[in-house]
Amino acid sequence: MDYAATYDPELDFDRHYSLATVRRICDYVRPGDRVLELGCATGLMTAQLAAAGARVTVVDRSTAYLERVRARGLDGVEIVQADLQDLPPTGEHEHVVLANVLHELDDPVAVLATAAARLTSGGFVHTTLQNPQSIHRLAALELGLLDDVNEVAERGVQWGTKRLYTADELAALGRAAGLTEVHREGVMLKPLPNAQMAELPDTAVEGLIRVARHFPDHCAMNYLVMRHA
Known part of the structure; x- marks a missing residue:
């Protein structure tokens, strides 16, 4: 799904x-590190990685999003237009970033x-996904707004979410791809839906x-860091 025409990740609360x-x-990136950012959208994260001194290769399939990355004029950033499930050779990198994209893919393990194949020895894959055990989803369950915390909400359906993964399930996807978890934490405590959070x-x-x-x-997002098993 290409939703660049209707979704602006810099204006949405998702930013x-x-x-x-x-x-x-x-915290993991050293000046000069090579970072492969898969699913970069408009480059909001890219700008911070470049500011940290990384040499960043960004990949997205959306022409509109990549034009906005290019307009940032970031030093040390290479832009590649491609589908993540048909990625061309990009060399080796100390870090591969997959932020909030695996839930939209038909084959996240592949x-x-x-991503693992693009890592240098000792490199890291950084992944985030929405947490079905987030407090706002648990509250929705208790209020009868959800039948199951793993249920994909209307907003998720609109943006192409295929299913939700717990942190343990995300780690299992990594193991199936030859990766092992080295760090896990939550990103933002979220007691309310996005619309209320935005206020x-x-x-x-x-x-x-x-x-x-x-x-x-019980945070909004799970963040896992993985490396070669």
């Missing part, structure tokens, strides 16, 4: 997840295996990002 996630990824001031959102460390199993 907070992207920026919180890339802060965590940048894409993770491709909060940025200071409150930042507080919910920071408090996530106290509730790692």
Whole structure:
């Protein structure tokens, strides 16, 4: 699904997840590291990776999104237009980033295996996905708004979500692709749906990002770092 015409990741509340996630990824990135960002959209995370001194190769299938990446004029960024499930050779990288994309793929294990094949020795695959055990989904379950926490909501259907994965299931996908988990944490405590979260001031959102460390199993997103098994 190409939803570039109707979805702007820089205006949607999702931008907070992207920026919180890339802060965590940048903790691993050293100046000069090569980063392969798969599903870069408009380059919101790309800009932060480049600012950290990384040499970034970004991949997306959307011409409109990639034009916005190009318009940023970022140094050390190579742009590749391709489908993630038909990725051309891109060389070796210290980091491969798959942020909030695996749930849209027909074969996420194959894409993770491709990511693993692009790693240098000792390199890392960074993945994030929506957490079905997020507090806002648990609240919706108790209120009768969801029949099951793994149910794909209307917004998810609209944006091509095929299914939800728990952190354990995401780690299992990695193992099937020859990767082993080395780190796991939650990204942002989310007590409300996106529409209500978007009404909060940025200071409150930042507080919910920071408090996530106290509730790692029930955050909005799961963040896993993996490397070769």
